[in-house]
Amino acid sequence: MNDPALDPFSDPQAAVASPTRAPSQTASWRPLPGRLPALDDWQDPPVNRWAFTHLSEIVATATISRELSPHRATTNLGALAERIPDLEARLEATYTDAFLVVQQDHVVAEYRRAGVRATDRHLLMSVSKSLCGLVAGTLVGEGRIDPTAQVVTYLPELSGSAYDGPTVQQLLNMEIEVEYSENYVDPTSEVQTHDRSSGWRTPLPGDPANDYAFLPTLRGSGATGRFQYCSANTDVLAWIIERVSGLRYVDALSEHLWSRLGADHDATITIDRTGFGYANAGVSCTARDLARIGQAMLRDGEAPGGRIAPPEWVAAILAGGSRDAMQYAGWIGQFPNGSYTRQWWCTGNERGNVSAIGIHGQNLWLDPASDSVIVKLSSWPLPDENASHREQNELLLDISRTLSAPGS
Numbered sequence: 001m002n003d004p005a006l007d008p009f010s011d012p013q014a015a016v017a018s019p020t021r022a023p024s025q026t027a028s029w030r031p032l033p034g035r036l037p038a039l040d041d042w043q044d045p046p047v048n049r050w051a052f053t054h055l056s057e058i059v060a061t062a063t064i065s066r067e068l069s070p071h072r073a074t075t076n077l078g079a080l081a082e083r084i085p086d087l088e089a090r091l092e093a094t095y096t097d098a099f100l101v102v103q104q105d106h107v108v109a110e111y112r113r114a115g116v117r118a119t120d121r122h123l124l125m126s127v128s129k130s131l132c133g134l135v136a137g138t139l140v141g142e143g144r145i146d147p148t149a150q151v152v153t154y155l156p157e158l159s160g161s162a163y164d165g166p167t168v169q170q171l172l173n174m175e176i177e178v179e180y181s182e183n184y185v186d187p188t189s190e191v192q193t194h195d196r197s198s199g200w201r202t203p204l205p206g207d208p209a210n211d212y213a214f215l216p217t218l219r220g221s222g223a224t225g226r227f228q229y230c231s232a233n234t235d236v237l238a239w240i241i242e243r244v245s246g247l248r249y250v251d252a253l254s255e256h257l258w259s260r261l262g263a264d265h266d267a268t269i270t271i272d273r274t275g276f277g278y279a280n281a282g283v284s285c286t287a288r289d290l291a292r293i294g295q296a297m298l299r300d301g302e303a304p305g306g307r308i309a310p311p312e313w314v315a316a317i318l319a320g321g322s323r324d325a326m327q328y329a330g331w332i333g334q335f336p337n338g339s340y341t342r343q344w345w346c347t348g349n350e351r352g353n354v355s356a357i358g359i360h361g362q363n364l365w366l367d368p369a370s371d372s373v374i375v376k377l378s379s380w381p382l383p384d385e386n387a388s389h390r391e392q393n394e395l396l397l398d399i400s401r402t403l404s405a406p407g408s
Contacts, residue, residue, distance in 0.1 A: 069117065084399065099287070125358025131257060141313060166224050173227070174340055199272045263292060294373030300315070351401075
């Protein structure tokens with residue numbers, strides 16, 4: 001494809017229709033990773049060919065819903081309510097917005113608080129990380145990412161940072177020492193600077209302009225072998241996905257994950273000023289579509305539209321990671337045999353529960369023993385309190401234990 005007017009990866013200025021080509025014959029412009037239209041040029045050609053159907057990525061938008069907002073909670077807890085009589089009260093006490101239990105492809109329980117529709121997309125917070133891990137797994141399976149290679153092999157922009165030396169697998173398992181505070185309520189923490197650079201908070205003077213600019217600023221020994229939860233790791237992984245695929249991260253999510261799920265609805269992801277998706281926290285989707293990811297995980301990665309991850313990748317997640325590497329006291333206190341691998345939390349308990357977890361109470365909980373998936377989307381007042389995690393994990397375990405094994 002040598003004609004820049006027809007090449008979607010060419011410089012946008014080169015795609016302006018020539019005097020010999022009518023504007024209607026010019027191919028639609030689309031952004032490369034790291035480049036979005038600005039507020040001052042999105043209405044101009046050729047950028048408007050793309051911007052007019054992607055306006056929500058440039059200008060704040062609101063949804064005009066086709067459904068009336070429910071005035072009461074939607075409750076259909078079925079037999080679970082008989083086995084756990086205080087189930088609804090526990091859901092309400094843990095600030096549940098949407099709750100869903102799917103066993104062997106059948107919905108066995110559902111709850112939504114008043115005001116939440118079945119079609120409402122809910123922010124997943126760090127459940128988003130686990131989705132990124134699945135996309136990475138697909139690219140590893142295709143031979144496009146080598147997990148044993150150093151991060152800087154793919155991203156030389158990170159030379160001299162905390163990521164200069166560690167491997168992609170250590171990135172996946174969060175076994176990299178980074179000077180990064182994950183204190184969500186501390187304005188001086190790196191995670192809040194990360195939020196500001198990614199468009200989640202109002203930027204302060206001196207903040208990096210975007211996520212690409214923020215990640216190279218991170219320092220640390222890079223020493224590996226011990227678990228350190230660090231949201232920046234996932235965004236580095238998403239950057240690698242962009243580099244090897246040639247797609248923006250949002251488009252890689254679509255191609256390798258969402259388009260294969262048989263989802264009822266599109267998902268969304270927040271983006272920074274360059275259009276880079278906030279991979280570590282920014283995905284929103286419906287509870288039912290999130291459950292489809294869990295169902296595919298329990299089917300060795302197979303979804304209605306194809307695989308969302310290679311079977312060996314899924315098997316490695318369900319088997320759990322290094323228990324010796326796990327250092328997070330809150331997790332060890334609840335799951336002494338727990339671990340973290342490929343952007344998923346592994347309980348190491350007797351049921352083999354594996355979970356994708358986000359602050360403020362987001363959870364995609366897999367129960368292989370009963371072939372079940374539990375989705376719990378919440379809005380806790382505090383982001384990351386051990387007592388809230390413990391209360392929620394106890395509820396999810398109680399539900400799992402009431403579910404019969406397949407064929408029993």
